[in-house]
Amino acid sequence: MWSYFIRRIVIGIPTLWAIITVCFFLMRLTPGGPFDSEAPVPPEILTNLRASYHLDDPLWQQYFSYLGNLLHGDFGPSFKYRDFTVTELIAQGFPVSLQNGAAALVLAVVIGVFLGIVAALAQNTRRDYAVSAIAMTGIVIPNFIMGHLLILIFGLWLKDSIFQLPAGGWEDGAFANRILPVVCLALPYVAYIARIARGSMIEALHANYIRTARAKGLPFRTVVLRHALTSAMMPVVTFLGPATAFILTGSMVVETIFQIPGIGRYFVQGALNRDYTLVMGVTILSAALVIFMNIVVDMIYSVLDPHVRYDEAAS
Amino acid sequence: MQSVLDIKNLTVRFATADGEVAAVSDVSLSVGKGECLGIVGESGSGKSQTFMAAMGLLARNGRATGEVMFGYMNLLTAKEQTLNTVRGNKLAMIFQDPMxxxxxxxxxxxxxxxxxxxxxxxxxxxxxxxxxxxxxxxxxxxxxxxxxxxxxxxxxxxxxxxxxxxxxxCGPELIIADEPTTALDVTVQAQILALIRSTREEFNTSIILITHDLGVVAGLADRVAVMYAGRIVEIGDVDQIFNAPRHPYTKGLLACTPRLDDPATATLATIPGQPPNLQHLPRGCAYHPRCPYVMDRCRVESPKLLPTGAGQNACFLDDLDVRAAS
Structure with missing residues (x-):
C-alpha cells in the first residue's frame, strides 16, 4: 500500500507541472499587468520595474527561470506586496486558513454525518424533513449573507449577553474570534455532508447484510454504527477529498467579512492586481492540496471497502 | 409433538401507494421440535413474508397481525429489545443470497x-x-x-x-432457511442441502425450509405447506403431498416438475394463467381462474383450510369427495 502511495505522489508531480504551465501562460495572456494602476506610473520607473522583475525577457525564459526557482522552493517576490516574497505571504496566511479550515472541517463532518444518520433513520418523517430543511438552507444561503447574518445576531443583537461574539478581527487567533468564521465556513459543508450521508445511509440500510445483522439480534445501534455506517461513509469521503483542499486554503468571502489574515483573500486580490507570482503561489498550493487529498481519499477507500486493495499481489 | 413455533391467524399487510396489500392472509401453522417443515410456493405467494414477520424483519410499510409464538414469546408484539434476545440466538435465519x-x-x-x-x-x-x-x-x-x-x-x-x-x-431451536440454495450452482446446492440435513441431525434443530424448488423439499422436509396468494392451500406429510396431492394447485405444481424419464420430446407442463395480483385478488378461491376443476361455488366463496386425511386442504372438491363417499 505504501509503495502505491508513493507511486501516486510521483504521478502527481507531472500533473502539478501541467497546472503550473497552464496557469503561468494564462496569467501572461490576461490583458493588463502588475504595474497598471489608476495613477499611471512614470514611464522611466515602469521600465525599471519591468526590468527588475525580468518582465521584458522572452516569455519562455521567464517560464524556465520561474520553474528553476520553484525547484528551489522559491515562489518569487510578490509584485504588489513588494516587501514580501510569495513564500512569506503564504507562510503568514496559510497556517491561519489551515487552522480555521481544519476546525470547520471537523465540525462539518461530525455534525453533517450525525444529521445525515438522524434523517436517514427517520426517513420521510418530520425529523427527516427538518434536517433536509436545515441542509437546504445551508446550501442555498451564500456565505456572504450567512457571515453578515451571524455578525448581526451574535455581534449586535446578542451584544452584552453571554452569547456575544466578536464581529470580526483576529486578535492573534483568540478562541472567541474564531467561532463565527469557523461556523460560517462549516455551514455549507454541514449541509452537503448531511445530504450525502442521509442518501447513502438510506441506501446502506436497505442492503441485505443489514437484514442479516438485524436477524442476528444485534441492537439497532450496533447494526447502524458497525454494519451500515462504513459503507454509508464512502460517498462522504469522496466529497471530502476536494472539499478538504478548498476549505483548508481559506475562503476569500469569509476571511474578508471577518477580517482574518488567511490566504483566501490572496486568490482574488492577486488575480485583480495581476500579481503573477502570488497567483501562481496560491494556485500551486491549492492544486497540490487537491492532488494530495485525492490520494488520501483513495487510501481511505481501501480502509472502508476491503474490495479496494492496492497491494502488488492483487494487481 | 411439542411445537417450537406456533403461528396463528397471521396476516401481513403492506401499505402501498395504491392501497393496502395483504401479502399473507390468515396463515396458521406450527413446527414441531426437530421437525423440518417445507414451505412451497411461487414468488409472491407470501412464503417469505410469513417468516419475515415472525423475525420482525418486515419492511417499514408492513404490518403483521395475529400471533407468532416462539416458546412463551409472541414475536409479533415483543419489543425490539426482547426480540433481540431470541433472534440470532435460539431463532436463526439463513437468507437467499449469500453474495x-x-x-x-x-x-x-x-x-x-x-x-x-x-x-x-x-x-x-x-x-x-x-x-x-x-x-x-x-x-x-x-x-x-x-x-x-x-x-x-x-x-x-x-x-x-x-x-x-x-x-x-448459539444452538438454535429453530432455523428459518429462506431459499438457502436458490442463488447457488447445482452442485453447491446439493452440498448445502446435505449440510442442512446433517446439521439437523447433529443439533436436533427444527428447520423451516422456504423454497420454490419441490426437489429440495422432497429430500429434506417431514411436512410440506403449499402457499398460494398469501394463503396455505394444502399442508401435509411430505409423502402425502408428493404422492397423493389433494389441492389442484399442488397437483399442478407437481405436474410442472420435469422428470428425467420423460421422453426428450415431451412438452413441459405448465399451470395456465398468471399468479394473481395481490392487489386485485379474484373473488372466491384465489386459484379459481387457473383451476381445471373450477366450480360455480369457487367463484364466490373462499374455501377454508380443513382437515382431510392426514393433512389439511383448502378446496371445495373435498366436500364433493365426502359426499361421494357417503
Missing part, C-alpha cells in the same frame, strides 16, 4: 464472533475459538484462515456455509 447477505467491510470472523459475544456472553478469545470450530463443523476447509477473510474473498457456497455457521452458533 450480499454478509457485511462486505467486516471480516467473516468478526461477523460470527459478534453473535457469540452478544448472546452467549463469550469474551473475544473464546468467541474466536468457538467460531472457528463452527466453521469447521460446517465443513469449511482451513477454517482458521477463512476466519480472517472478507466475504468477497469466499465463493458463494462458502459464504452460504458461513451463514449456516452463523445461524448455528
Amino acid at each position: 450480499t447477505s454478509l457485511t462486505p467491510h467486516m471480516k467473516v470472523g468478526r461477523q460470527l464472533t459478534e453473535v457469540l459475544v452478544r448472546h452467549c456472553g463469550l469474551n473475544a478469545a473464546a468467541a474466536r475459538t468457538a467460531a472457528i470450530e463452527m466453521l469447521g463443523r460446517v465443513r469449511i476447509p482451513e477454517a482458521a484462515r477463512r476466519f480472517d477473510m472478507y466475504p468477497h474473498e469466499l465463493s458463494g457456497g462458502l459464504r452460504q456455509r458461513v451463514m449456516i455457521a452463523m445461524a448455528l452458533l
